[in-house]
Amino acid sequence: MKKYIFWIVFAAVIILLLVFFFKDTLPFILGGVAALIIRWAYNRWIAKE
Numbered sequence: 001m002k003k004y005i006f007w008i009v010f011a012a013v014i015i016l017l018l019v020f021f022f023k024d025t026l027p028f029i030l031g032g033v034a035a036l037i038i039r040w041a042y043n044r045w046i047a048k049e
Contacts, residue, residue, distance in 0.1 A: 004041075004044070004045055007044075008041050011037045011038075015030070015033070015034045015037065018030050018033070
């Protein structure tokens with residue numbers, strides 16, 4: 001359980017850093033990446049339950 005929380009937090013930190021550095025130029029790409037990561041994490045979580 002803890003490792004999944006770690007990966008979700010890790011992904012969130014990466015997304016926040018990307019948003020901070022590229023917020024003025026690539027918001028649509030970051031949105032797509034964030035959606036893919038969230039979907040992947042959600043699917044992983046449900047698959048393990």
